[in-house]
Amino acid sequence: MFGETARRVAALGGPFWCLAVTPALADDSAATLAAGGLVLQKTDKIALVSEDLYLSATTVRISYRFRNLTTTDYSTTIAFPMPDFTGGGVNFETAVPDPASDNFMKFSTVVDGQPVSSQLEQRAFLTSDGKPDVEITSKLRALRIPLVPTVDATEAAVGQLPDNERKSLVDANILDVGESSNYKGEQTTLYPLWTLRSKYWRTQVFPKEQDIVVQQTYVPIAGNLVGVPSGFPDLDPKTRDAYRTKYCTDESFLKSARALYQRAGSEYAKTYSAFEQYVSYIITSGGNWAGPIGDFKLIVDKGDPSAFVSFCGSDIKKINPTQFEVEIKNFTPKHDIDILFLKADPAQ
Secondary structure, eight states, X not given: OTTSOOOOOOSTTOOOBBOOOOXXXXXXXXXXXXXXXXXEOSOSSEEEEEEEEEEOSSOEEEEEEEEEOXXXXXXXXXXXXXXXXEOOOTTOOOOOSSTTSSSTTOOEEEETTEEXXXXXXXXXXXXXXXXXXXXXXXXXXXXXXXXXXOHHHHHHHHTTSOXXXXXXXXXXXXXXXXXXXXXXXXXXXXXXXXXXXXXXXXXXXXXXXXXXXXXXXXXXXXXXXXXXXXXXXXXXXXXXXXXXXXHOOOHHHHHHHHHHHHHHTSGGGGTOEEEEEEEEEEOGXXXXXXXXXXXXXXXEEOSSTTOEEEBOOSSOEEOSSSEEEEEEEEEOOOSOEEEEEEEEEOOO
């Protein structure tokens, strides 16, 4: 079960199933944006007969088999909520799969073998802890500033604005001037600070007493940290516990992390680099169908046979050199899925 203590099922290079903590190394990090699968309106008329989920650092694939339990056709709204995407200012760097597109995670849907289109709703907000969100969608659209808060797209659009308009956006905390302490209208990079909330939605008809198969694919936004923080020789107990809680790392995994850290920091560093990578998948938000998931299968693919992976779960089986499988009957998700990869690449 997600979030529970996992039995370690493989030696070095094998799986652990866990929850993610990102140490504070903002200059070298890209934030993980946790996405998930379909969300139905609450109903007792539709059962999720099966869900096959494939997760890697580069691809998410989900195949659902839904069954209409009634004797009449049933129509309802289904949605795919994309993760909140916050610009974060000058120290925030995110590797977005397709930053020039509203469909920045390359989301696609196929129903019973046929591609289908969905409506896209996007709204931009200024958020602050303890304060109500402030929507700025209309303001950004009026200024022809893209809602996807990436630096390049924002810089190109903001560069067309007059000085006083750019200053007003800075004063309103919509843009960050970075290292400039006083914005006076000079040409400078301005970083987006808003949060984009997106979802795809459509009306789906479930034929009476029939199954339909819905398949989704998208490119996840994985977080990266250079230097293998989990392998720090002086890793403090609080951070170690955070790794263990979120990703179910054990001492053997941490030993491997320390070895990668030491090798990357040694004389091999000129030809060798190591890093942590994080992928998150929200599964708990979709449980609005009748009963549990009948047959749930998860495959986690670490990509490189020499990489290491850790995540939380039970009865994990290694099915080939890079993939690990979990199968659960009558599954009711209690926790989302967080995966930690340790990888090494030749230095560029």
